[in-house]
Amino acid sequence: MSSADGVSPLDGASGAPSLQRILRRPAEPGMALAQIETPALLVDLPALDRNIARLAAYVQSQSPGVRLRPHAKTHKSPDVARRQIAAGAVGVCCQTVGEAEAMAAAGIADILLSNQIAGAGKAARLAAIAGQSRLSVCVDDPAQVALLSEAALAAGVTIHILVELDVGGARCGVQSAEAARALAELVQSTPGLGFGGLQAYHGRAQHMRKPQERKAAIERAILLAGEAAAKIRAAGIACDTVTGAGTGSFEFEAASALYTELQCGSYVFMDADYARNERDDTTAMPRFEQALTVLTTVISTPLPDRAVCDAGLKAMSLDSGPPSLQLHPGLDYAGVSDEHSTLTMHAPATLRVGQAIHLVPGHCDPTVAMHDWIIVHDGKRVLDVWPVTRGW
Amino acid sequence: MSSADGVSPLDGASGAPSLQRILRRPAEPGMALAQIETPALLVDLPALDRNIARLAAYVQSQSPGVRLRPHAKTHKSPDVARRQIAAGAVGVCCQTVGEAEAMAAAGIADILLSNQIAGAGKAARLAAIAGQSRLSVCVDDPAQVALLSEAALAAGVTIHILVELDVGGARCGVQSAEAARALAELVQSTPGLGFGGLQAYHGRAQHMRKPQERKAAIERAILLAGEAAAKIRAAGIACDTVTGAGTGSFEFEAASALYTELQCGSYVFMDADYARNERDDTTAMPRFEQALTVLTTVISTPLPDRAVCDAGLKAMSLDSGPPSLQLHPGLDYAGVSDEHSTLTMHAPATLRVGQAIHLVPGHCDPTVAMHDWIIVHDGKRVLDVWPVTRGW
Incomplete structure (x- = not known):
């Protein structure tokens, strides 16, 4: 019988005995x-590689200078991330600390946790990642700033911080340009942290079916993010990064002259829901x-x-x-x-x-x-x- | 950094090098x-143990002689299964071969795969389990009978077979008492296999909201399963087991004088959907x-x-x-x-x-x-x- 779900007592990383689990893989090359x-x-794999090449070529030709930082929450796979980086991506986004740990362990040098965290344990894990890779994370609350600062100082690292602005996703993110500026100033003056810019992802826009609906939603996001970036810069703070976009909307962020990074994830695999998005075939958008x-x-x-x-x-x-x-x-x-x-x-x-x-x-x-x-x-x-x- | 998702090259069961994964546990006692x-x-845990004790007490007091075989697809946990067996369960149901392997490896002596399988690989894995534990599996097609016989003979074991009857679930299962009898006769005459009885689970009845709807659905299931058992017995074949029932309906199967086994799974944990089922408080049904x-x-x-x-x-x-x-x-x-x-x-x-x-x-x-x-x-x-x- 295969011990597909075997549980073995092995030594944990700490040296203390710890129950661990071994998962055998289900197929062989x-x-x-x-x-x-x-x-x-x-x-x-050939289809995956074509998807990776098509997005890279589109961004390079249509909006040179805009960086690609694919979202690893789609694939949760360092192997896919390495292929995206080989095709020109600057690094990856992650949505969980566990994903970021796996990417850092695989040698991915630039990781953005496009999410908020809570808890000293997760802050310490992020600081440990920041000792290996360039690590950025989002905040929308002074409580997160304090937590991350403490962890960064304890580990002797710098954690890069993006202020998240709610540009229509109606989930996390500060609600105004003024609030973004205030939080950027707090980050700027907090030890252990470096202010990196704005997270401005519009999740709800990705699955609007008509291209003109997606375009209108992203035009509004660009307006809001542009106002916040201007407020921050007017306060004397560099705002080098404005990051967001997904598989459903990236053509609009890429052409905005505001967004500096695209976070598309699903394009690498695709699914039946994204296939229901209508296309505008008059554009150069990749299939x-x-x-x-x-x-x-x-x-x-x-x-x-x-x-x-x-x-x-x-x-x-x-x-x-x-x-x-x-x-x-x-x-x-x-x-x-x-x-x-x-x-x-x-x-x-x-x-x-x-x-x-x-x-x-x-x-x-x-x-x-x-x-x-x-x-x-x-x-x-x-x-x-x-x-x-x-x-x- | 914790290597929560570490991948290490270790020796596989075959002796050949195989990539394996080690999952560290997320908390400690x-x-x-x-x-x-x-x-x-x-x-x-106290709530879990009370749920286990309440169902065991109900079955013992209301329908002594009816066996409890809780469904392990709910918990996928040998630790929960051992507690159910300590409270009187005769064994467990599983829905996948992987679950059955984990239960057998943990020493669970009597396992029913309440499902069909396809493929020589899964048949061989089931035969390997049958070398450790009493193993039963469902069929509704002669192709499955041939596959399981071949695997049992190759491994030198007996696999116990239940013919599944569709009693209203509209999923797997033969469609008539006559078809159940024909398949039972085929099993009976096929080497390596032992005919065990009928699988007669009505999945759709479990979440009907009103007790009288669930009762009516199970009355129909009892009628159909009773006809099939009678046909099989009339052909001179013992039909020792009639198994089915879930958390939403078990009071009716338990009282049927036909069902010999109950397969309730969700009772051990419960969920928001089961909580929406209406109760008849005039009965002794456990909460x-x-x-x-x-x-x-x-x-x-x-x-x-x-x-x-x-x-x-x-x-x-x-x-x-x-x-x-x-x-x-x-x-x-x-x-x-x-x-x-x-x-x-x-x-x-x-x-x-x-x-x-x-x-x-x-x-x-x-x-x-x-x-x-x-x-x-x-x-x-x-x-x-x-x-x-x-x-x-």
Whole structure:
């Protein structure tokens, strides 16, 4: 029996005994796709590399000088991050301290935690990362400034700080240019910290379906971020970085002459929800390919038109709608439970027990986070198996 | 820096070098709850033990002779399974081969995979489990019978087989008593396999809100399962086990004089969705407590009525609705994104950055599957940290 979930007593980093877990990888390079046990998370490597190259080429040609800092919350994979950096990215964004630790351990030299943190433990972990890599983090509250300063001083490092401005996302971020200026001044005068600029990400704009809706939302974000940057600069503080943008909107931030960095994440994998965004084909916007699938197997065909396969709510996130069956014309997605998807066959008995199905996830980021490994392939064989960062 | 996501080259089970991953646990016994880094999955141990004792007592008093075989897909935890067995359960159900491997490795002697499988690899893994524990698995197709027979013969073991009947779940399962009899006869005559009885679980009945709706659905399931058992027995085949039932309906299967086993899973943790089921207080049905929470921390309070905390779609499943704030009167759940929940405060500024929030997940099973560890506590301190089975 494989000890796929073995738990072994090993020595912890501290030297004290600590219960640890060993996860074995589910496939090996050279294996045929048909041999992979399911459900499994698959990435088509040629498609991934084309997506990386297309965004890099677009930014370089359309807005030279704007930096690309892809969001690693999409892939949680140092292996993907290294390919993005090899194509010209300046570093990565992370959304959790655990992701930032994994990126720093893999040698990524420039990391932005595009999020707020709380708690002395997480501040100390960030300061430890700042001893290895250039580390920036967002704040929108003086309490975070105090916490980060204390940790930076204790570790003898500098933590770079971006003030987050709410530019329409309605989540975190200060609510006015004046508040941004006040917080920038506080950061500027706080030991252990360096003020870096503005985080101005508009998450809600990414999935607006029409290009003109996304454009209008980002025009408003540019206005708000521009006002805040001007206020900060008027106070005598350099505001070198204005960072934001995602896969749905980056063309507008890239052309703004304000944003200096783009944080696109999903473009690298794509998903069924982003595929529903309408395009304006009069622009040079790159087309990204679907590189991510969940491989599943038919385990039951109880009725002539019903097939049940072995990937459900624990193998893919349905928060942005069900997975797409675009790779399997003739099938409809009929229902999901914890470990099952139910499919309807247009023509009776077209599927048998044991057949493989490639589902295109509705939402890539939370789907990837459910898995321990990404199986990388070329459509025929396994090329590599990459770990997915676990924990926070 | 903690190597929370370390990847080390270690020797695989085969002797060949294999990339493996070590997951360090996020808390230690004795730690105060306030010290736990978030998001984290917490279980209140006294509440868990009361839930286990209440169901065991109910079954023993109301339907002596009916066996309890709790579903381990809820907890994916050998530690929880051992407590259920200590309280009288005969073994566990699993939904994946990976869960069954983890339970067998932990010494659970009687395991039912309440699901179909496909593929020679999974059949071989099941046969390996059958060399350690009593192992039963469901079939609804002759293809599965052939696969399991081959694996059992190769390993020199007996795999026990239940024929699954669709009693209203509209997922897997044969569609008639006659089809159940035919498949039972095939199993009976196939080497390496032993026919064990019927799987007759009605998943859809579990979340019908009114007790009389659940009762009517299970009455229909009892009728169908009774017909199938009679057909099988009329063919001269013993049908010792009729197994099914869940947290929403078990009182009806327990009282049926047909079902011999109950597969309740969620009762051990409970969740916000099960809490919406209406009760009939004229019965002796036990009340189960909410033992499972997702601990999260406020990381931002950008408006007087808005707080943002650090648990989102990657820390809890929203498939059955948002988490409940029943432990925090005065807060409403306003929105979710990958790593954030947005809360609305009824009274301005009642939360500050750094405060802890206990969210009650909408759906326990897929929420647990997102985590690597369950932090077990008594309301004040960490008592233990239990691994969650990873992989399939």
